[in-house]
Amino acid sequence: MAKTNISASLKGNMAFEMEINGHKVTTDATVENGGNNLGPSPKALLLAGLIGCSGIDVMTITKKMRLEIEDVNVDIEAETREEDPKIYNYIKIIYRFKGKDLSYDKLERAVKLSMEKYCGVAAMLEKAVPITYEIKIEE
Structure with missing residues (x-):
């Protein structure tokens, strides 16, 4: 281990x-x-860890799919509740891909595999907070 x-x-x-x-x-x-x-705050680093974990997964998966990705940007929006402990009410991840002839279906599959199977950070966080994601292809 x-x-x-x-x-x-x-x-x-x-x-x-x-x-x-x-x-x-x-x-x-x-x-x-x-x-x-x-x-950064420890909670912000937690979100950065989520981006890094999922980002590495997505890049590994899309390379195996032979997608020609030129650039990826990932943003997170997370709302913190007012009362203590000040945990997140939700986390939303937005993936923005650039590249030639990118297949939305393949990108969606790569992100879904990351979020539901491979990303340990997402697996731990989603036990405490709902995580959603959005995929955008930019030309």
């Missing part, structure tokens, strides 16, 4: 610097929440 080990150290006030497999990442709270805004 694969294990993940992350170590973190306080860098002042509310900021933590983490060492993740040789990469340094800093998280912090916003100024309005008492931090110094030295990095």
Whole structure:
């Protein structure tokens, strides 16, 4: 079984610097929440992890499908509830693909496979919050 080990150290006030497999990442709270805004919030990093996880899956699957993708942009919209704990009410992912003769059906299959079978981040998050997605092909 694969294990993940992350170590973190306080860098002042509310900021933590983490060492993740040789990469340094800093998280912090916003100024309005008492931090110094030295990095993204932990919840924002969770969403970034979802983009990265699904994005890697989608690129792997579309390469196997031999789709000629020139560019992909992924956006997430997530609404936070007002009461504590301030969890997300929903997460919506928008995938924007550019390329030659892209098949919507194949792109949809690749995204669906990622979201329903391969992406571990999506599998964990959807136990707590509804996740939807949209696919757009841009010429």
